[in-house]
Amino acid sequence: MSEKNNITGAHLKIQARLMLDEEIAMGPGKADLLDAIAATGSISAAGKQMGMSYRRTWLLVDTMNRCFQQPIVETATGGAHGGGTRLTDYGIDILKRYRQLQADIQTISAQHFPEFKPLLRKKPVPPAS
């Protein structure tokens, strides 16, 4: 998941989550998963690429489908290679809008971070424990 980043030093981490009650309809991890499904044509290959179990991958897709009005991904049945999975036009549109939101947030982040950076130490002082 994209949430587990290993960025060191000072940085501003801004996460946008589209919520429906307590469900995350769209967020950083789900957006990356949709990109991976688009790239691999397969839910299981996309999950593998992101280091997630098939079950967790499937649950993320299921959450999106339970939150949005229309399906985000579609699976073709039959054909020479069995079914492939791809994003619906509806899913592509949602992903594009979410990436635009992230880009706007990135702009805000780049504007504000220089104010904060010089206030922080190079490394946190270890806890006294």
Added chain:
Amino acid sequence: MSEKNNITGAHLKIQARLMLDEEIAMGPGKADLLDAIAATGSISAAGKQMGMSYRRTWLLVDTMNRCFQQPIVETATGGAHGGGTRLTDYGIDILKRYRQLQADIQTISAQHFPEFKPLLRKKPVPPAS
């Protein structure tokens, strides 16, 4: 903590965290804690107001002090009522900058949310289980 909100329906949740390595130097909960310390003049009263244990409250203050170059809060010793705690000018400045960042994020959120809202259901479909 402000992270545990109970907002229902569709909403965009955008959280900004100023990170130093893996420590959260400033975030929604710490900003609210600083406001509560300013209002109550006491770390323990501020924690109580936010429903946190004294230990957790103290750890949040300690993390800020371990991440920033200068102290965020100062405790007066002695005096008629023992020591009171207040924000340093340095802490007040950081809090003000963080609240401005949150306000700019809120503007972005208000611009984007109307695009997403009609795409979501009224309620998530329950999981098939």
